[in-house]
Amino acid sequence: MTKSPVLLAFGGLLAMAAGIGIGRFVYTPILPPMVAALGLTKSQAGLIASANFVGYLAGALLAALRLPGTRRTWLLAALAVNVACLAAMGLTDSLSLFLLLRLVAGLASAFILIFASALVLDRLAVAGRSGLSALHFAGVGTGIALSAALVSTSSDWRAMWFASAALALLASLAVVALVPADPARAAGSTEPHRPARLSTRFLVLAAAYGLFGFGYIITATFIVAMVRGTAEIAGLEPYIWVMFGLSAAPSVALWTRLGVRWGILATFAVAAIVEAIGVAASALWITAATVVLSSIFVGGTFMGLTALGLIAAREGEGDPRGRIALMTASFSAGQILGPTFAGYIYDLTGSLAGPSWCAVAALVVAAGLCVAIKR
Known part of the structure; x- marks a missing residue:
């Protein structure tokens, strides 16, 4: 078992890569060939995406409870479930099973995020190396980029799921060695805590967070499908999601550092506007320049x-777990609504421009709410 803070943070990176970067987001580059092979409608594709976010919401709320066993046990179990769900997606063509598997995978990804972060960030804080938390969170973008590069080597959607499962398995095995046991702490905290007070400021913040969840997820779900559906830039398909992941990898370090300098709420507002510009770029017109801009701006902010x-x-005031759970619920609600809404509108109109403009509006309102809170 590792005792080095750097290796521990790298173990966190691999856990986040397996559970979030691959387990949660690999659906985006696999979606176009799945749609082509199975004849899925955009609304069905959106439902599959939303099922994953419903599972994520359920997992986030469950992980906040007092659970038996250690945090590491739950982390490793969730990593195993994540790998199994990825592999199983390539073994069926049933919409009902797709929905079930993505639901369970979403629950597992929430457990991975919460328990990996708890294990790694706690230890880094004790070691006085909290700055390495940016390496831990870089796992999301790293997983997106690596899985996108991997699946681009095949045109068979089933093989893409199997390859993603194999990549997640390798990362998960490394986590076993790099993230040590935590026998002193149970999965659910037993420490007494004062209930969190939900001020008007917090409720407005939660609303802004939900709007952000709606604002980014439409582009994050359908950008590869947009590229494939536009003949002039279809050649960018293998690269656009890799670019999205590479933009995401350093983004936490960048934006949190700016948060220290400008203030958290001001920085949130600026990042939301940058993301809105990225979403608007793909809503105005689909060209090589606009989808690259969209990939960098949305990938680099979410x-x-x-x-x-x-x-x-x-x-x-009070224990922050309740506030974090409510923020997660608001964020998840936005993510759940976004792909389903976009899919149904596409089936009616043949375009994602309308939903994308709704996403732009949501992000601008989120920025405005944060400015209002700050003032």
Whole structure:
């Protein structure tokens, strides 16, 4: 078992890569060939994406409870479930099973995020190396980039799921060696705590966080499908999601550092506007330049905004777990609504421009709410 803070943070990176970067987001580059092979409608594709986010919401709320066993036990179990769900996606063509598997995978990804972060960030804080937390969170973008590069080597959607499962398995095995046991702490905290007070400021912040969840997820779900569906830039398909992941990898370090300088709420507002510009770029017209801009701006902000929102939620009186759970619920509600809404509108109109403009509006309102809170 590792005792080095750097190796521990790297273990966290691999856990986040397996559970979030691969387990949660590999659906985006696999979606176009799945749609082509199975004749799925955009609304069905959106439902599959939303099922994953429903599972994520359920997992986040469950992980906040007092659970038996250690945090490491739950982390490793969730990593195993994640790998199994990825592999099973390539073994069926049933929409009902797709929905079930992505639901369970979403629950597992929430457990991985919460328990890996608890294990790694606690130890880094004790070691006085909290700055390495950015390496831990870089796992999301790293997993997105690596899985995108891997699946681009095949045109068979089933092989893509199997390859993703194999990559997640390798990362998970490394986590076993790099993230040590935590026998002193149970999965659910037993420490007494004062209930969190939900101020008007917090409720407005939670609303902004939900709007952010809606605002980024439409582009994050359908950008590869947009590229494939536009003949002039279809050649970018193998690269656009890799670019998205590479933009995400350093984003937490960048935006949290700016948060220290400008203030968390001001930085959240700026990042939301940058993300809105990225979403708008793909809504205005689909060209090589606009999808590259969209990939960089949305990929380079969504994890930073996620971190900034949770940092802001920790501020206030009482135990922060209740506030973080409510923030997660609001964020998840936006993510659940986004792909389903976009899919149904596409089936009616043949375009994702309308849903994308709704996403732009949501992000602008989220930025405005944070400015209002700050003032």
